Amino acid sequence: MFKSFGFYHSQNYSKLLIVLSMFFTSFVFNNCLAFEVKSSKEIASKVRTGQVIKSTKLLKQPSYQSEISGAVTANESININSRKRSWYFISTNSVPQTAPQAGQVSGWVSMLNVRFVATAKREGELGIESLFSRVTNDSLPTVSTGVRGFDENDLKNSKADLKQLLLLNAYIVSTEAAARFAQQGKLQTNKINVKED
């Protein structure tokens, strides 16, 4: 019995080892993958929900010359999965997903045709509109009372603070320091005319 138990035990032990090794492999893989995702953050951004502002064709590539992969209608709910230059890769699904599922329509659209879903007012902000999320419109706010931050009354009553100017002065960086900083970030000046002459 002991032997049979030992045999049985060693069988279980082997199974346990297999499970543990699978778990370990999975753990390592997931962590490596997580690292990959983190390091490619320059390209991928967090998934947002939104709408297109007019019926738009979806493209297979982020280019106007690309083939069409589908279409999305105005006000249809979309996920904005990633961006490449001025193009968003979107999919039609109300639940945020990082990869399109079967039945989903996905493709590239110009980012100017997209609006994010408006967030509810933040904590401390009151108003019936905060109960609903809605897509941004072009209306100006009617409420202008500043409970935090500062508003026009604060500005009108402001007294010039020269001590703060001295503090500001202490944070100045040299042009050389800024150039080194740019170099560290691999930023390079491009041949673009700001005023287009």
Add this chain to the structure above:
Amino acid sequence: MKALLNPVYLIIVFLCLVLLGCKSTSLKLGNLDVGKLVEQGVNVFNAHNINQEQEVQFGENMSAVLLGTRPLYENKEINVYVNKVGMWLAQNSSRPNLPWQFGVINSSAINAFAAPGGFVFITSGMLMQLENEAQLAAVLAHEISHITEKHHLNAIKEEANRSAVTETLFISAQAYQDNTNGSSKEQEYQAWAKKVTGMAQELYVKGLNKEDEFMADQYGIRLLAKSGYDAFAYIDNLQVIAAIAADDSALALLYKTHPTPVQRLKSLSEQVDKLADSEGLLLSNRFVQMMN
């Protein structure tokens, strides 16, 4: 040369000199040369005539008013970081030699400000909305463009033309002369600074005109691209702001003084097409590390 010796021309030049002489010497209150003060005021409000030193002094006073509303965010590393991003952008702007200074104002309001002479401010509330360095650079590039194009000085000049500001300067100078014991030079400066304070308050509450804001967007997105950043982070920013509840009080002043983000996005469509092939960096990791 003969034309310059023409008697009619000489008479005109003589009359001009007499008139200029009257303007700077005839207005005196006690020891205070108010004529000079008024003349200085006129020069200040004529944005194209003032020199860089005067412009910076003007900006300092306007900045002091802003900082009188809320102080700087007390974190040297973040303020220096914002200065490095801003200075790099400024070196790629049309006025790299201004004494550029950047600061984070400790306020949950979502906004950014500029003052003549190279002063740029972003609120900590705005900073919290951003995800990467390119988005920070986008905010700063917009404000830098206001300064390179002298939008605030031009706005003050227009306001001065409407409200006979020289007269107001004259009155305030007289009041200082009557009520203070400081030296005349000090009084001149105080009167001038007081007037600038009033104008700064009015300007930051009222905002610039929409055309100037749209222009700062056009130049701002191109400055971002020129400086090596991802130009479309500029669009990201406007879309993020557009998605914040419009009646959130943190946005009240921004909305009061700027076109809506949707209007600004529409006005940028041409630039987005022109910069379609532009590649640039977001520098998310450097930004996140600095903010954590």
